[in-house]
Amino acid sequence: MKITVVGRGNVGGGLASRWENAGHTVTRLGRDGGDASEAEAVLVAVPGTEIAEALGKVTGLDGKIAIDATNAVGRRNEDFPSLAHQVKSIVGGPVAKSFNTNFAALYDQIDEQRARPSNLYAGDEEARAVTEELIRDAGYDPVYVGDLEQARSLEDHLGFMFVINQAGLGRFFYRFAPPGEL
Secondary structure (H helix, E strand, O other): OEEEEEOOOHHHHHHHHHHHHOOOEEEEEOOOOEEOOOOOEEEEOOOHHHHHHHHHOEEOOOOOEEEEOOOOOOOOOOOOOOHHHHHHHHHOOOEEEEOOOOOHHHHHHHHHOOOOOEEEEEEOHHHHHHHHHHHHHOOOEEEEOOOHHHHHHHHHHHHHHHHHHHHHHOOOOOOOOOOOOO
8 A cells, every 4th residue: 555654753653664564655754745646545643733734735635545643732723623633624535543542662562462452543434444454554453433523532542541651551552352352
């Protein structure tokens, strides 16, 4: 699959490397923007407050499947129900919220785990197949939490992740599974 990653930080850069290792063709775009015309999917991995500015510098986004990995740290644009809705307003295609509740600093340890960690995601039906493929190719098992209306719940879940981290566990993987699969 051809993927354009908008954001070269820990999340964008880390997922780009994992997807390249899985055989995908990845175009990495930074602060200068670029063209996403050839992409089959676009990952948005920039600070939540910079979504409009970052995507404003990228051409060829119209109608693309987008995966929003942003988080609302500090403030958010309250004109939208979620950051994922803001991404959708710019891209105009199907959107999923994913990768925002996993620690990018642990990407290089995913393959060492005895069981695949989980990745929570919400999204438009038309984005599900691509999102699930890219979640698996990043080394996670996808856990669908509902349509895009659940994106804000995933963004707000970040606070819970921070509390667990600060309480002493540190950065962690998580796994959601039916009984008998742990």
